Amino acid sequence: MAAAFPSTGYAPSAPLAPFTLHLRLLRLHTRRAAVVAATLREVCAGRVPDHVLHRAEEVGYVVPTEVQEQSLPLLLSGQDCILHAQTGSGKTLAYLLSVFSAIDFTRSSVQALVVVPTRELGMQVTKVARLLAAKSCTVMALLDGGMLKRQRSWVKAEPPAVIVATVASLCQMVERRAFSLQSMRVLVIDEVDFIFGSSKQVSSLRKILTSYSAAAGRQTIFASASIPQHNRFLHDCIQHKWTKSDVVHVHVNPVQPMPSHLRHKYVICTKKERLHVLLSLLERDEPKSGIIFVAEQSERSKKAGNPPSTTAVVEFLRNAYKGSLDVLVLEEDMNFNARAASFSEVKERGFLLVSTDIASRGFDLPQTSHIYNFDLPKTATDYLHRAGRTGREPFSRSECSVTTLITEDEHFVLQRFQNELKFHCEEQPLESMFTFSRAGM
Numbered sequence: 001m002a003a004a005f006p007s008t009g010y011a012p013s014a015p016l017a018p019f020t021l022h023l024r025l026l027r028l029h030t031r032r033a034a035v036v037a038a039t040l041r042e043v044c045a046g047r048v049p050d051h052v053l054h055r056a057e058e059v060g061y062v063v064p065t066e067v068q069e070q071s072l073p074l075l076l077s078g079q080d081c082i083l084h085a086q087t088g089s090g091k092t093l094a095y096l097l098s099v100f101s102a103i104d105f106t107r108s109s110v111q112a113l114v115v116v117p118t119r120e121l122g123m124q125v126t127k128v129a130r131l132l133a134a135k136s137c138t139v140m141a142l143l144d145g146g147m148l149k150r151q152r153s154w155v156k157a158e159p160p161a162v163i164v165a166t167v168a169s170l171c172q173m174v175e176r177r178a179f180s181l182q183s184m185r186v187l188v189i190d191e192v193d194f195i196f197g198s199s200k201q202v203s204s205l206r207k208i209l210t211s212y213s214a215a216a217g218r219q220t221i222f223a224s225a226s227i228p229q230h231n232r233f234l235h236d237c238i239q240h241k242w243t244k245s246d247v248v249h250v251h252v253n254p255v256q257p258m259p260s261h262l263r264h265k266y267v268i269c270t271k272k273e274r275l276h277v278l279l280s281l282l283e284r285d286e287p288k289s290g291i292i293f294v295a296e297q298s299e300r301s302k303k304a305g306n307p308p309s310t311t312a313v314v315e316f317l318r319n320a321y322k323g324s325l326d327v328l329v330l331e332e333d334m335n336f337n338a339r340a341a342s343f344s345e346v347k348e349r350g351f352l353l354v355s356t357d358i359a360s361r362g363f364d365l366p367q368t369s370h371i372y373n374f375d376l377p378k379t380a381t382d383y384l385h386r387a388g389r390t391g392r393e394p395f396s397r398s399e400c401s402v403t404t405l406i407t408e409d410e411h412f413v414l415q416r417f418q419n420e421l422k423f424h425c426e427e428q429p430l431e432s433m434f435t436f437s438r439a440g441m
């Protein structure tokens with residue numbers, strides 16, 4: 001992820017005063033909205049088509065989560081919103097219900113667009129959207145590395161009502177005039193801070209927000225668990241006309257950015273010991289499924305022809321791990337089919353997924369009980385999103401854990417993350433888990 005969010009023009013000292021009262025009113029508004037009804041059907045009554053609600057109930061979405069309860073009354077009245085709530089809190093369903101409340105199911109034109117930063121997140125959002133739509137409208141995924149040529153002729157012949165797209169693929173299609181976004185009623189930008197912070201994606205995102213269609217003619221929804229400098233962002237939404245001027249910031253649980261039922265631990269060990277410590281942790285924890293986050297390979301190391309950073313971990317585990325879980329890998333440089341295969345495999349069986357931060361945003365694998373930071377994340381925001389790949393069953397309080405392997409020197413960085421994200425991380429003494437011989441390291 002590049003630079004700070006958003007990447008341009010964020011001087012903390014810039015004047016915000018005219019918006020302060022406005023913001024206060026907006027917050028009050030969201031708090032009042034929280035005192036609403038008990039079931040999802042009641043919250044959505046008269047706004048979301050019955051067949052969509054029926055599908056939602058069949059899938060198991062009966063009681064709204066907190067963010068849904070707070071945001072749906074606003075979203076379903078067509079209000080522009082910034083959905084800012086913890087990982088795994090149910091933002092996807094909130095914005096998709098808004099999409100389905102706004103589109104005309106009898107029309108063949110692109111009426112809603114969900115923009116995501118990665119193909120994996122795109123595949124996941126598409127799946128939920130299709131589950132809800134059943135066969136009542138077409139939901140198309142335009143994802144990087146996909147079959148864009150073939151999709152261009154499909155989309156021209158019969159425009160889908162809903163498109164889920166990565167930024168680059170979307171811009172390619174619009175610029176080649178495969179379809180226009182003039183009749184778009186809802187625009188959702190998921191993981192908005194990530195897209196704004198990505199030097200590869202930010203300029204295209206600006207075009208999507210202001211050149212391809214105008215905020216006045218659509219509902220705009222931004223979603224993320226992390227929106228740094230959110231007041232500034234709200235200000236810029238209005239200033240740059242990314243949204244209408246009455247945009248609402250729905251901020252759920254502002255004092256606790258990290259889900260409270262996650263248990264955080266750390267082990268101090270040397271880099272040499274790391275693989276063996278990981279193995280001991282896996283043997284002791286016996287995860288239902290787990291994700292092991294590894295640092296991205298540096299450009300220098302790529303140029304030197306070294307294998308990706310994930311390879312050493314995967315190869316070690318494939319030889320040494322004797323448990324029942326499949327060891328899988330997900331890496332940016334893998335081709336589309338290999339990434340898609342890894343992604344669908346993890347959905348079927350118990351897994352240990354070795355991945356870079358590519359799996360840290362939006363990935364929803366509710367069976368993930370354990371997260372291991374084999375390498376320390378670069379920022380507190382990265383820690384938050386990695387940790388948020390576990391504990392994703394909204395009404396379950398079963399304990400899930402996040403364990404970070406650090407060297408002595410990295411201790412202060414982890415301490416900084418704890419202060420920033422307001423969580424407690426407990427030391428796991430290395431000696432307490434000696435199933436390997438330290439002398440042999």
Ligand SMILES: Nc1ncnc2c1ncn2[C@@H]1O[C@H](COP(=O)(O)OP(=O)(O)OP(=O)(O)O)[C@@H](O)[C@H]1O
Binds near residue numbers: 061085224362
């Ligand atoms: N009302 C509900 N009832 C039961 N389960 C729900 C409900 N809403 C969402 N879920 C489930 O909760 C999980 C997390 O939802 P979702 O992926 O939307 O979270 P999110 O807020 O987008 O998280 P992230 O910020 O990490 O992307 C999913 O498995 C989803 O199916």
